[in-house]
Amino acid sequence: MEGKTMVExxxxxxxxxxxxxxxxxxxxxxxxGLLGNMQGESGIIADKDxxxxxxxxxxxxxxxxxxxxxxxxxxxxxxxxxxxxxxxxQWELENGQQFYATTAYPLNFRQFTQSTQSPTYLASxxxxxxxxxxxxxxxxRGIWAEEWFRLLSGNDGGTVEKPHLYRAAIRNLSPQAAEIxxxxxxxxxxxxxxxxxQSSDITINYRDNGSSAIVMINGIAEGVANWLQSIWINQxxxxxxxxxxxxxxxxxxxxxxxxxxxxxxxxxxxxxIRNELRRDYGNAGVRYMNNPEFITDGDGKVTIFNxxxxxxxxxxxxxxxDYALKRKLLPAENIQGVKIS
Numbered sequence: 206m207e208g209k210t211m212v213e214x215x216x217x218x219x220x221x222x223x224x225x226x227x228x229x230x231x232x233x234x235x236x237x238g239l240l241g242n243m244q245g246e247s248g249i250i251a252d253k254d255x256x257x258x259x260x261x262x263x264x265x266x267x268x269x270x271x272x273x274x275x276x277x278x279x280x281x282x283x284x285x286x287x288x289x290x291x292x293x294x295q296w297e298l299e300n301g302q303q304f305y306a307t308t309a310y311p312l313n314f315r316q317f318t319q320s321t322q323s324p325t326y327l328a329s330x331x332x333x334x335x336x337x338x339x340x341x342x343x344x345x346r347g348i349w350a351e352e353w354f355r356l357l358s359g360n361d362g363g364t365v366e367k368p369h370l371y372r373a374a375i376r377n378l379s380p381q382a383a384e385i386x387x388x389x390x391x392x393x394x395x396x397x398x399x400x401x402x403q404s405s406d407i408t409i410n411y412r413d414n415g416s417s418a419i420v421m422i423n424g425i426a427e428g429v430a431n432w433l434q435s436i437w438i439n440q441x442x443x444x445x446x447x448x449x450x451x452x453x454x455x456x457x458x459x460x461x462x463x464x465x466x467x468x469x470x471x472x473x474x475x476x477x478i479r480n481e482l483r484r485d486y487g488n489a490g491v492r493y494m495n496n497p498e499f500i501t502d503g504d505g506k507v508t509i510f511n512x513x514x515x516x517x518x519x520x521x522x523x524x525x526x527d528y529a530l531k532r533k534l535l536p537a538e539n540i541q542g543v544k545i546s
Contacts, residue, residue, distance in 0.1 A: 215244070218264075237353045238331050241328040241350030263290050301314070317334070324354040325344075344479065369459075372424070377452040379417070379418065402425055423460070426516075428499065467506060467535060479500055486509065
């Protein structure tokens with residue numbers, strides 16, 4: 206590809222970018238997150254200056270343009286080509302440049318390239334940690350990332366990981382401590398608290414002839430599991446000194462994964478509903494369902510991805526009552542829970 210005229214076609218460029226980074230060991234999900242951002246920055250066109258004269262240039266709109274141009278010239282490369290710009294991104298990865306982990310998205314560049322989290326989530330990681338625009342709330346990039354993932358991920362023979370639910374667990378507990386925590390978690394997470402799970406999802410496994418125990422919250426979204434892990438480390442390691450940090454962990458389960466969809470919305474209503482759901486059901490909202498990045502809108506549809514059947518069954522009638530019957534934004538049958546794995 207080097208030395209040839211760049212193909213000014215987004216799909217062909219995306220295929221070339223995908224193959225370049227797959228050969229460098231990136232996951233399909235990470236490349237798709239990258240492509241979603243490139244589509245937002247440049248339309249996946251390499252030889253493109255920033256609209257409005259802002260000084261950016263290229264696939265990811267390097268600013269100033271000289272960051273790319275000087276590097277390419279010093280390496281004897283044509284800065285206008287897709288291949289050179291991919292090489293620059295790989296160089297940034299290998300030399301700790303441009304990509305910086307944030308509190309909201311604590312992945313470093315290497316972790317990003319190896320992640321099998323959703324393209325939607327990884328598009329958000331990239332815009333926050335690499336692009337860093339004044340307004341990083343651009344969910345359309347996640348939608349584009351998912352589209353590129355569907356288009357490209359089956360073309361290289363690689364294994365693409367399906368969505369999973371997770372469990373958060375604390376091991377190396379005494380049986381008495383495990384029973385106390387199970388009761389506490391049931392009250393806080395299932396019965397009177399956030400209702401992120403059913404009481405039956407909170408279990409105890411006994412080990413070593415009953416002398417040791419593990420308490421687990423099963424069948425929850427990855428974002429919820431990670432959130433619980435951080436809370437528990439603070440509470441049970443730093444404050445109560447009940448266990449060490451290695452005893453608190455997150456792992457995948459084999460339970461079925463669902464999503465809730467709102468269909469047939471106008472674009473303004475879709476955006477407003479997405480923002481409401483992120484506020485009430487993302488992070489430390491009224492009911493914590495998942496990371497806000499798993500609540501997306503696009504093409505007149507709003508989706509909460511990667512939740513349990515229990516959560517989907519909870520949410521659908523609540524949403525039908527609010528958005529369909531009371532606000533009359535869409536028919537009740539346009540709000541559905543859908544199995545995705």
